[in-house]
Amino acid sequence: MIKLKKKLIFINSFIYDKVMFEKFNFDNYINNSLIDTEFWRLNFDHVIDKKNFKEKNRLEHEEQELIKQKKIEKFRKIENLSQLIKNLKDVKRGSFIFDITLMSKNPLYIFLYKFYGAKLIFHGLAQFPIISFDLKDVNKILKKNFFEIILNIKKFLIYFFKKIINKLFRLKIDIFFYNGINEKKKSQKISKQSISLHTNDYDKFLIENAKNETRFIDENYILFLDMGYPEPHDNYFSLEKPVTSEENYKKGILKLFTSLNRIYNNKKIIVALHPKSQKEIFYGYPSFKNITPKLIKSSDLILSHDSLSLQLAALWNKPTLMLFNNDMQNRISKFKEIKWFIDQLKLASINLDSYKERELKEIIERLYNKKKYSVTNSFVKKYINDGESENKLIPEIIIETIIKSKI
Secondary structure, eight states: OOOOOEEEEEEESSOOOHHHHHHHTHHHHHTOTTEEEEEEEEOOSOOOOGGGHHHHHHHHHHHHHHHHHTTOOOEEEEOSHHHHHHHHHHSOTTOEEEESSSTTTOHHHHHHHHHTTOEEEEEOOOOOSOOOOOHHHHHHHHHSOHHHHHHHHHHHHHHHHHHHHHHHHOOOEEEEEEEHHHHHHHHHHHEEEEEEEOOHHHHHHHHHHHOOOOOSSSSOEEEEEOOOOSSOTTOTTOOOOOSSOHHHHHHHHHHHHHHHHHHOTTSEEEEEEOTTOOOSSBTTBOEEESOHHHHHHTOSEEEESSOTTHHHHHHTTOOEEEEEOHHHHHSHHHHHHHHHHHHHHTOEEEETTTOOHHHHHHHHHHHHHOOOHHHHHHHIIIIIOOSOSOSSOHHHHHHHHHHHOOO
């Protein structure tokens, strides 16, 4: 008797570019003979700024090239909600849907997937930084410009909409792969089956540790984790303003790098470029793309804003200095994200616009002398891996679970 393959459908509202393929390790799903994999892209639900059409077109071309290169036979570009419903009607009941971008935002999609008989799986990825707003924040927001007010009102409305829909329909995910103790209780409440997993960056940690390689750079170095500021790389569909101006950002970063060169002339400063950066060189400093885990592992000191690669800095227990400027401090939601990492990992921080070089030297010396294994271990267990997850790569665990599933 021939055993039918389990179907796994990835649904995504972003373009399937090279960065996404690497982040989610899609090749492991495509090349697995025990499951039938499809890729759907929802090409709606976003307002695109005119200035970003060129970038969107470039990424869509990259997506088409990847589909050909990887011989993906089942790719669907869905242009509106009625097309999504039509495609869901054609899906065999019991197929698995892994919605990697929309599910946590909009309960409407959860309702549709469940209504048409799909089994819904969810991986928490990296559900942080976790930020909340209080009355003091509301007062601050009201004093800000119109854009800041609209941006934060939108966040409030989405949050309450999710709460109301979930209470009305009591929607349950079939399988929730959670990361860390912090997600465990939540996952048990909103799913039929809750399974310990870990974040994508923990996969990178496992892969890098398994390599028997010499240091990529022989010299001691300080590593800056580029976030793509002032323009964020993920926002080809967004109307959000840059978090800071190019002039202010460049001035502050170069001032810091110059200070570090004076204090530590025996250490190079290198840059781990954001995977989607169009830059080849970051303000004249040695820059590398797509090898961030390798660079973090051998670094002496990490400089960051609120990069999710701080997970790797925590896993390898690296001294870390958090950076912000006045513009970021005045963007309430952005500064809360930076502050969240500072508080959770007990990190040192400086304002690029106002620090003194003598203070900078003292801060870094304290960082080098400080042992914070208990803090980083607590952070890892809470948000990255609670210790119950197998030391296997994410696709391997998800595929095994789907194949064995009797839900």
